[in-house]
Amino acid sequence: MTRLERSIARVLQAGVWASSACLAAGLLLSVLHVAVASGLLQAGILILICTPVARVVISLVEYTAARDRAFATLTAVVLLELMGSALAALVFNRKL
């Protein structure tokens, strides 16, 4: 396994576990009407959505460190597109 593959696997695995734990705890507590439930659910969903983004960031870092210009540029473009989505989300949410 290459260094990049190892980092990617680690980031994805951590994201899945963290978000699933938050979602499961949040779901259980919301059935029991405990106040922290909604915070946990929000955290779980945000971690879930951000996991692939974190994977792109890690790839960008690794390609840059390996001086792989072409793929560093490609991953940077993907990251920009993801930021574009976040920007669109803020516009729809009337935050901008």
Place this chain on the structure above:
Amino acid sequence: MPPVTTTLAVIIFVAGIAAGGMGALLGLGGGIFLVPFLNLGFNFPITAAAAISLTTVIATSSSVSAARAGKQLINLRLGMLLEVATAGGSLLGGVTAQLVAQSTLQRLFGATAMAVAIVMLTRLQRRNVILDASTDPGVLGGRFHDQESGGVVTYRVKRLPVAIAASFVAGNVSSLLGIGGGIIKVPVLNAWCGVPLRAAAATSAFMIGVTASAGAVIYYGRGQIVPVLAAAAVLGVQLGSWGGMQFAQRASSKWLKILMAALLMVVSGLMFVRAAH
């Protein structure tokens, strides 16, 4: 939109298990089943159904790819290159979904479900393409150990513009309709671009997380992800796809595919009927 109750959360959890299980057996995400279930069965607006479905798509992609990383099936370079197209398509689709009428989305879903059914039926006998192991894979190609034949499969990527175009369309449809989009990319990569089936499926599943994330964040911003229901769906789909993968190796998928294709044709018809009202 039905009121959010514990019962509804339980129903969605069970539906998630079924969708995830069928998805794993057929090599699809569960979204193509989950979205019509919520939209046609429970009157969720299609945007809310797509929003919930996209969160499950991200979860499946992340967990499957974490498990597969390092086994050479995922073609990282090809994936990262095509992600430029899927993420762009997804961003555009996510914005478009907010601006068009529900009936338009239903018609598009109906057409997509029909296309998926046809693709499924025409590819019943597809196995891995075994290529000459001495080929030079080039910058974008790959090499992996194939369990089925016991040999090393080496491939080059052909017709890159076709792969890029298919990825853009897949990304677009993904965030418009809340499905992963693998059903569009995998057959194209396999049939026209020289990528063996298992490598195409693994690479597509890897890209889908980023694609769905670009779409999901827009739905999140619009407040269309209902947290309790998304949590129930995500956990259900995770459980279902884990269970489905235990059977996927030995299950004969031919009859299952025919059954699901028939189901998708019914879904397609219902979507068109609902859109007309």
